[in-house]
Amino acid sequence: MKWKEFVLKNIIEYCNRIGSRTFSLSDFTKDKKEVFRLFKPDNKHTEAKIRQQLQFLRDDNVLSFLDNTGHYTLRGIDLLEKEKQEIHSLDISKETPERKEYLVETYVRDVAWAKKARNIFGEFCLCKNCNNTFIKDDGLRYIEVHHIIPLCKGGEDALWNLSVLCAHHHRMAHYSDIRTRIQLEKFLLKEIQCRL
């Protein structure tokens, strides 16, 4: 196996394990140090080699990263294993990337990125004066987790880009006219910044 394939295989494994498509390069290399050492025992510059492969993967549009944060987001696969399990009754394979993302956000409950957002931002819609909520069978409140900037447009599975919305406002964020969508996006980015 070549370096690039090997690095990608390990990124997919790592993202599945942490339950997020966005990961920090330093955590990833720390976690996989031994794996990469065993892959090419003679290579003395493993970290540089990995960074170079990440660059190649970015050129292939498999990864993306925002400058200077040391975080990468995996794009090459559509769903993480846990997401697949949670929405197994839906066939979203033919959906457009944006619609797919909306469906994942709406149905996935238990993956790491959704849990993280609920823990930090709570279980009430972030829109001003919105009291749209109900209690589910399990006694918890219903809330949906939304990527403010869609992953397919360069957003990340990271807290700065996550928010919690009621079902109505979540639909609005995806399906309203462009002006309303941009307004809501700006509002949420600001709101999240204040809460972090």
Ligand SMILES: [Zn+2]
């Ligand atoms: Zn959404």
Ligand SMILES: [Zn+2]
């Ligand atoms: Zn709402």
